[in-house]
Amino acid sequence: MPGPGGLSSSLAQNSAAQGNALYGQSQGIQSALTPFFQNEMYNPQGLGAQTMSSMMTQAGQSTAGALGGARQSAMDLGARTGNLAAIPQLIGQANKAGIGDMSGVANQIGLANADARMQQQQKGAAGLAGIMGQDMSGSLGYGKNENEAIQNLQAAQNSGFGHMLESGIAQAIPAAAGGMSKGFGDTLATMMQNQGNNG
DSSP: OOOHHHHHHHHHHHHHHHHHHHHHHHHHHHHHHHHHHHHHHHSOOTTOHHHHHHHHHHHHHHHHHHHHHHHHHHHHHHHHHOOTTHHHHHHHHHHHHHHHHHHHHHHHHHHHHHHHHHHHHHHHHHHHHHHHHHHHHHHHHHHHHHHHHHHHHHHHHHHHHHHHHHHHHHHHHHHHHHHHHHHHHHHHHHHHHHHHHHO
């Protein structure tokens, strides 16, 4: 079973490898999404020219139909009453109403287009901010894991050195004590022998 140092070293290497892998993946995704979000932010198309043209055409067709109906009603009224002088006035009123309607429709389409463009810009900015935030968060997260693993490795190495040091001292003390007691015993025996010789 690997010791704490080996586990910490392995964790540091795995964290670095995972961080690098995710960084590479995020770069691939970012290279695809960034141009899209930048285009949305700097060059929003809004509803688009074709859509706006189609909306104006539909509004024009509706207005033209209403004007045609008003003209026919004016002609019928003039024929029934014999008052042909009323026809131009009725048609003029219908034309004026149609112009007002078309102006209102054009204004509404312009406002809708401006709103769509603003929303595209906001979404583009939010997308770019999201990409940057994810990149920063991922990098910081794996950097933190790697840093903690390195600190654990250092702690394990320090702990191993301390254990070896303590073990060495623990073995050295009995040997030293034994040597001291043996030396003391030899010295005492020599002293007693000398005293006996002197007596």
